[in-house]
Amino acid sequence: MHKTLQRTLIASLVALSTLGGLLPAAAQAANDQQFIPLATYRVGAYASSGIPWWAGEIDYFRYINEVEGGVNGVKLVWQECETEWKTDRIIECYERYKAGQDGAPTGFFFTHSTPASYALMDRAAVDHIPLIDGAGGRTESTDGRVFPYAFPLLLNYYGQASVGINYIAQREGGLDKLKGKKIVTVYHDSAYGRETQAAMQLLAQKYGFENIQIPVADPGNEQSTQWRQVRQINPDWVFLRTWGVSTPVGIKTAVRFGIPADRLIGDVWAGSEADVIPAGTAAKGYQALAPFPGGDNFEIHRRLKQFILDPGKSNLKDTSYFGKVYYNIGLINAAIAVEALRTGQAKFGNRALNGEETRWAFEHLDIDAARIKALGLEGLLAPLKLSCADHEGGGSARVQQWDGQKWVLVTDWVQADRATLRPLIEAKSAAYAQEKGITARNCSAE
Structure with a gap:
């Protein structure tokens, strides 16, 4: 009986030792990968927009992985789910992947759809998953005091x-x-x-x-x-x-x-x-x-052409879309997301981030002119600085004109009158807070 108990205890210790050796490796694998769900629409009525859009995002993520080795060593992994830009399918995609995949956490969710941003607003707040909808979304979600998990980046409506x-x-x-x-x-x-x-x-x-x-x-x-x-x-x-x-x-x-x-x-x-x-x-x-100008003569396009397009690694089947407006929308959104991850890693360490950490990261994102130039985005992106109270950031766009063959930029960055618009945004966010019983955050305490 004593020997049997001894053998059992030894077996248990061996099992625990083995498990103890496996757990750090599993945790490390998760920390080495940041999961990004992609609610794509490559078929249906809006495919002509969706095909180059998602290619731009994926090409930029591949560039980060293959040229830079990931975001401070953390590789970006993604999974597409076809939605045909239908809100119910985007919601389904969100629910399927909000918890991450294979141990890699979901840090944020690209809605890329104003109806979906509206529909997911309450769920994301409960799940602590930031919704990213550049130049879209619900305008009053600019007020991060009431909408901590919604980001209508760059230029709200x-x-x-x-x-x-x-x-x-x-x-x-x-x-x-x-x-x-x-x-x-x-x-x-x-x-x-x-x-x-x-x-x-x-x-x-x-x-x-x-x-x-x-x-x-x-x-x-x-x-x-x-x-x-x-x-x-x-x-x-x-x-x-x-x-x-x-x-x-x-x-x-x-x-x-x-x-x-x-x-x-x-x-x-x-x-x-x-x-x-x-x-x-x-x-x-x-x-x-x-806010997402067209054109393929920017520095980032030279890099993508060298490292992604020319070696045949682009997500584009038709490379004539390279540098088109929707391709550039995708790559700019991807670049902003990557910079947010870098910002979060500076606080939380060079590992994958969860939704709450990524919310903090977006609220402390500051992409200045020098950083824009270093990223190869000069002329494509205006300086962008977000905060707890301001989930839009930039508030400007260039104007482009169609010459019959291509888009030609006819202005530099034209700034919105954000001071005039802010009281209207705050009035609408206050009405939403009252309707939902939300207590606005005190951003000075963040």
């Missing part, structure tokens, strides 16, 4: 309205010249399309222009009624806040009704090659806001 108005003011000779101007917004009749209305109303009151809003029902294949109305108004400028097929249809119909293309300004999501090429010659002169 109110900021897009303000940049557009400031650009028009530049063209007209000053903000005082806006008084009495007729500015029409033709918008996709959805939460996305309506998102700038409160900001435009505020800016119209401040500068004295006439603010006219005209909806286009999804999908926007027929817009004669809307553009006949625009022609009757005879506006000075028209904002096109459309998405998908409604953009080229809008451009062609506008020109057919006598609205000059160079008086049309597309917002961020109406300013890609997929928006102008189908419009043909009608699009020549069309302008669009570009």
Whole structure:
């Protein structure tokens, strides 16, 4: 009996010793990999946008892994789930991968969809997973005191309205010249399309222009009624806040009704090659806001071409998409995410980060001009600094114009009037906090 007990104890100790030897290795494997779920849309109505977008993100992640050895040694791993840009499928993807994969934690989730950002807002707050939606998302989530896990990075929808108005003011000779101007917004009749209305109303009151809003029902294949109305108004400028097929249809119909293309300004999501090429010659002169400018002549493109495209490692099947607007949207989003991981590692150590740590990282992200140049993103990204209270950061865009063959940048960075917009954002975030019973964070204590 004594020998049997002894043998049992020895076997148990051996098992514990073996397990003890395995646990650090497993933990180390998890710490060496940062998992990134990708809710892609390579098929369906928005595939022409999604294919280059995700290729840009994946090419940049591959560049970080293969050229830099990961983020301070932590390799980036990702898994795609096809969503066709349908909100229910994006939610399903989020639920499937929010806990990570194979021991590697999920630090953040790219929604890349304003409807999905709305739908996931409450879940992400419970799960402590930051939602990243550059130049999209819910505008009031700029206020991180109420929305700690939502980041409408770079340029929220109110900021897009303000940049557009400031650009028009530049063209007209000053903000005082806006008084009495007729500015029409033709918008996709959805939460996305309506998102700038409160900001435009505020800016119209401040500068004295006439603010006219005209909806286009999804999908926007027929817009004669809307553009006949625009022609009757005879506006000075028209904002096109459309998405998908409604953009080229809008451009062609506008020109057919006598609205000059160079008086049309597309917002961020109406300013890609997929928006102008189908419009043909009608699009020549069309302008669009570009927090993600098009072009492949930037330093980061030289690096990606050398290390990813030329060796045949690109996610692009058609390399003619290289440097196109949606490809650049993907790579810029990926670069910002990587810089956030670096920021978090500086505090928490060179290991994979969980959602709470990545939230802290994004709130302390500071990409200055020197860092932008070092990353090869000069001209593609404006300085970006976030905080507990400010989840947008930059608030600027360039304006690009279609010359019939390619996008040409016609401005440097045009800044939104963030001071004017902030009280409106805070009022909306306060209303959300009251509705949900949320106590706003005290950012000075963070």
